[in-house]
Amino acid sequence: MIKHNDRTKHANIEVNLNKLYEQVLKAKADWQNTFDSISDMICILDKDARITRMNRSFSARMKKPYESLLGARCYEAIHSTCSPSTCPFSAVMETKQSIRNVMEIQLGDAVFTTSLFPFFDAESKLHGAVYVFRDITDQKALENKLLQSDKMAAIGTLAAEIAHEINNPLDYITNYLYLLSESLPPEFGKREYLKKIEAGIDNLAALTRDLLEFSRPQIDIFVPLDMHRVIDESLEFSGKYLQEKQVKVIRDFGCRSHRVAGSVRMLQQVLLNLILNALDAMTNGGTINITTFCRKSHFVLEFADTGIGIPEANLPRIFEPFFTTKKNFEKRGTGLGLTICYNIIYQHKGEIHVSSRAGEGTKFTISLPLHHEEKGPVKQHIVEY
Template identity: 40%
Template sequence: MADLEDRDKTDPIFKLGFEESPVANHIGVLTDANKGLRRKIFDLYTIFEISRHLNSMLNVESLLDATLFTCIGQMGVAGAAIVVQDPSDNKLSHFHFKGLTLPKDVSIQFSRVGRLVRHLQRIARPQLIGELKDVVQPDTEDYSKLKAVEAELIVPLISKGNLLGILFLPRKLSGQPYQENDLEFVSILLNQLSVAIVNAHLYQSEKEALLELRSAQKRLIESERLAALGRLAASIAHEVNNPLGIIKNYLTIISKSPGTSNDIKKNVTIVHEEVDRIARIVRQLLDFYRPTLEQQVELNVTEVVDSTLDLTSQKLQSMGIEISRIYETEDIKINGSPTKLKQVFLNLILNARDVMPRGGKLTVSACRRNGFAEIEFIDSGTGISPDELPRIFEPFYTTKKESGTGLGLAVCHGIISSHNGTISASNNASGGAIFTIKLPLLFKGKND
């Protein structure tokens, strides 16, 4: 058979073979374009599905997890990392990663005034590590951080012109470079993530505001209820006071009358002591509803706590009760009445003593938090029954069935309220009860 070159060039078969090459090239171009379109459609479908998934999430950690796993699967990489803005301090310090092995001593957070962050904020598009050689120098902290996360592709997370975070992707497992469609995919994905993060933060802030509103309503209802009980108690106290005075006078007359036997005097003394006890209860009732007004002065709350503990430490230690003092700082200034606050602290210490008759541990802590001096009394006793917790500050309600009047904690509540503070009770997870007092700080620092 003759070779193709020897054939007549007018032969149709020869012409078909000659013209086959450009047709094949055209088919190849169409095939590549078809593959590109299919990849785009797949990417768009993935974006659609992940967007729907992200929009259903209201937890930032879950959002970051879903984004990183999507990037790992879609980009063909071993791992991924992202750092986003922490709502509490507006810094890029909330770091999250999957599939990477990081040095133990590395801290991945970025300053908003750093060159890398300002560059990403300005260009607002993905950058390959090679494109950042003029922005991030090898001897800088930013370079060390990029190296720690094995960053090959750096993608800014932008929302309304504000940089919310940065995504870091390492080299592909295949060794292939990142293509334009890869950059387009992660850009769209992070746009969706930025919307979802903003929504999650809005939801969280709304949730916190709602919880605070409900808490304020609960405190208001509780305050009004206690005030109503206090008014009732005060009116009873006033009515009881007058006949008590008359009884005491007649008891004095009987005890001093000539010819009164010793037995009668002994009985009169017993009655007199019980009348005095009733009088003390009446005074507590009046203190609960109308606490004695004392001038509030600048004071160091830790000094008041220490002086109260010093009064009781010997007795507590003799009962096998260990005292632990944990103060964030020795200088926590408030405006208050030292006498009244000492009364509150003493009541809480004695209550703790009563629930640890065989010994235990009393921990007293003090710190500055959110504009308040926060003092906690933590005992290792049996704790408070869940049924009793809501009523613990009610007047006449007591867990000491034989010896309690039910006014001690009610009076404490009144005193703390007169200091524009709050007092609450809860159970410790490891056993025992926690009484928490919050009083407004006199001087508020930047971190308070």
């Protein structure tokens, strides 16, 4: 009887142990699933700054196998350096205090803000730290757009004031130069000087026109339009210049859904500006490649030339007002053309980017939201830049 009771007791203990083991496994699995469900990158570090655990987002973003990251020091795995000076881990261990948003780091195309939290056990002993990375790429992009918008508004106000101040004396100079040239005898031998003055006045007049266009709000109606037709018409307008410069145009239209909501006039202004810039960059002929395709409900246009290209150091400034790479006085631009292009695409809720290498040509990539048919009247857009 006693032996039977002992067997029963042992059996019950075994059942309870199995249940407890299953509960532990489930709790562990639930914890890991919860850990892996967090979109932020998280890793847990021991006292030596070695990674002891990480969530799925961390290993995926680092693009390294879980096993190769496990046991690596955080500054080696994250900052690719053997020096711990770049990592705030030591400060957390010394102060036992959290450090939030301590720095921004870039991993691939994404930007992250980092925070560290001290990691204590049940007895309040410090075991290490929890390293958290939050993706702020979209936030940084929005901040940059707002900054660009504020800067453009301020520059636009200044541009309008400058244009008005220049226009009045420019009219006087133009009129008196005409009277002077008419009063000179036919045998006057320095008329080339007058032509140089006229060229300078023309450049100033072009600058004031661009300044006023840059500063004035443009009112236009956005309607569904065929972007392929907009491209074709822009090339027709430029046909004479393309032939004179012996520039060949290759079109590769790949986006079937090529309707966007926008202004034909404004989008043609963008394309004509890109075409004229490309012609200036190809003094001995060349090729313009125009490619279109669809990507994530957006119409994408790639405009590439085989010109002299843009030095890498100039690329971050290419859309800034008054920045120009043209050194020839007669061909020197006002530096507002690409800024106006940028603002037009921005007002169409799109994006424009540039890539280039000196001597290898330049490529502009424009992305615009595809139009989806909706009932109701077309809205009027007041476009300001």
